[in-house]
Amino acid sequence: MTLKLWNTMANTLEEIDPIVAGEIRMYNCGPTVYSDPHIGNFRSFLMADLLRRVVDQRGFKTTQIMNITDVGHLTTDDVADATGEDKLEKKAREEGLDPFEIARNYEKIFHDNAEQLHLRKAHAYPRATDHIPEMITMIEQLIERGHAYEVPGVGVYFRVQSFDQYGCLSGNTLENLDSGSRIAVDDRKESPHDFALWKIDEKHLMQWDSPWGRGFPGWHIECSAMSHKYLGGTFDIHTGGEDNIFPHHECEIAQSVGSGVGEFAKVWVHARHLLVDGEKMSKSKGNFFTINDLFEKGYQGYEIRYSLINSHYRQPMNFTLQGLEGDSKAIQRIRSLREKLQAAESESATATEDLQQRLQSARRSFDDCIDDDLNISGALGVLHEEVRWLGREEPAGEGAGQALEFLRHCDEILGVIFVEEESAEEELSEECMGWIRDREQARKDKDWALADELRDRLKDAGVLIEDGPEGTTWSRIR
RNA sequence: GGCGGCAUCGCCAAGUGGUAAGGCACGGGUUUGCAAAACCCGCAUCCCCGGUUCGAAUCCGGGUGCCGCCUCCA
Incomplete structure (x- = not known):
């Protein structure tokens, strides 16, 4: 096409x-x-x-x-x-x-x-x-x-x-x-x-x-x-x-x-113009957002980008902060798949026939959508389906490499998957860092009550704690 | 008054004649010390009324509602 x-x-x-x-x-x-x-x-x-x-x-x-x-x-x-x-x-x-x-x-x-x-x-x-x-x-x-x-x-x-x-x-x-x-x-x-x-x-x-x-x-x-x-x-x-x-x-x-x-x-x-909360954006209505306003709210460039390209350019897009939050979840899911694939790429494994065929046809569908008057929504539908499938299959080695190649191809258009985080996380306060250390110790001691209490305390301080297989991470709650 | 566009699940949003993609949210699971993340399962007959057709969200006619532009504005 x-x-x-x-x-x-x-x-x-x-x-x-x-x-x-x-x-x-x-x-x-x-x-x-x-x-x-x-x-x-x-x-x-x-x-x-x-x-x-x-x-x-x-x-x-x-x-x-x-x-x-x-x-x-x-x-x-x-x-x-x-x-x-x-x-x-x-x-x-x-x-x-x-x-x-x-x-x-x-x-x-x-x-x-x-x-x-x-x-x-x-x-x-x-x-x-x-x-x-x-x-x-x-x-x-x-x-x-x-x-x-x-x-x-x-x-x-x-x-x-x-x-x-x-x-x-x-x-x-x-x-x-x-x-x-x-x-x-x-x-x-x-x-x-x-x-x-x-x-x-x-x-x-x-x-x-x-x-x-x-x-x-x-x-x-x-x-x-x-x-x-x-x-x-x-x-x-x-x-x-x-x-x-x-x-x-x-x-x-x-x-x-x-x-x-x-x-x-x-x-x-x-x-087409975008609306905010269903209305024309205007300073007097208080629904006016500059790009820097969104950065101040803690959003990453790729999240804002994803949200703004997500709907068809000839469709009057309705921007809402709630929508941005949802879009953020969606793009994070793709990015975490990317990280998993990157980690699995070095393993030795060959790509299955099934995987290769899927990726090939997904890529074709993605391109067809884009070629059709920049149908990003349709293309994202294709991408998300593959992301879900890849998340389930968890390909390693060669398969992971080919999956990454597919993501890279999509991202040449989208520009949201392989781009870096905007700014390095700023330092947490000494107090919060202390709580995080204490919580690590509490978890080692299997003192779950204390660990949970510290997690709650950090949450109140605006810090989200997540325990993953690779260890504990923190991030700011916005 | 002129020109143009839109109406699909709670929200966002694909689909342009063959029997409704996807995301977010939500409910139920697997996993987890618990949680998060991830994965699995579930979740709409397409504004209304006529018509064409074997078959329409998709085509035609008529309504209704919404929006943009007509010398600041992306």
Whole structure:
């Protein structure tokens, strides 16, 4: 089977057919770096990572580009277009810092989180602010071709009327757009739907020189300019969150195709938003989680990752802490099987025919699910069934090795089984360590009453004690 | 008003014409000093009403409910 993905443009499942044989070029809409990345952001980035991993595993030469939006888009509390206060500027004012510093700071947090959640590194993370000249060039091309016009002293706008395809991605064609409903009509624009490519505003903190005056770029042009620079005017896959479909991606198409650089992206893949406790995540509702919030609660990167990739990307996922806890149990079971297999691998034993056949067919089923529009849930079903079977069979030697190979194959996509624990366990207090030592002694003396009492005491102190065949271990209760 | 999506066990979630994967939770076991972990057993006829078909969760028609986007938002 070959990889199929749901193409938002065609609204149908499509086989991925590379433009250049054996190569996939992909552009992912990345983070806007003016606040801590939250689980919703990462659901979308993880979808892109999954895609990246599948394409890698299928043997394509992959180029993955993820942009960093550090210009800060504008807030539009009452008025649309480039007239609100820039988010970065707002932060800068609140935090008393330079907007560039703030952007770099959050950019670093994004990269840290991405690493902690085991995302493969993209081949480049171009920043918008590093590509102002490219954006200016593209705007000039648009003006030349009649797709854009300057309003002196105000900026440059894209002439939506001039672009027939406008609306092809979102269905928001000019006829469908409810003129003026949420857009304050600005007389200086030819049409209310025209969007800013360059904006002049003296008060803006981030400014660059341009042929139209000192100002800053509109908020769609960066992706058109950077995707063109790094991937060419026509490339295979473009991803983003569903909210990007309109206006962002619609405008990108208009800019890229309009400027004549190429046909732009062939396949558009969009991740649905996630809900938290059944509602849209928002700070005021108190159901807002950043990745770092979850780390503070004691979750490992692979647990968070597993939970966020666990449901289909085109399905509105409902995130709950209870669900995360359950997912954590599920992934721990797989990881402990991995440990058992690793321990048994050195024994000398040959793999049974039955085992080899099972693993082979499981692997095929797993791949088929993944190829079918990234059906992770289906793939995990296959994995879990094998995990249960392997847990029962307890293969050793060669068999364990082959089982591990199967797990590794799955984990090339999942990225949750063979990755390491995030941070070394911090030290326990002297008191707790003392209790643990006392309990060891009590168990040797078969003083079960004392041993149980100490275990309870440790539990109250937030330490879980487990006696296994390999000895006693402790872990933090979260 | 326009565009799009969804409705399967307590919760999460596969399945797209052949008679309901999987995970978590739960109940009963094996094991364990007890417990944990692991393993075994059990646990749904698919929002409603019509229709097509030998056969539908899956296709068609009509309801009902929920959600996203329509220039901040992954």
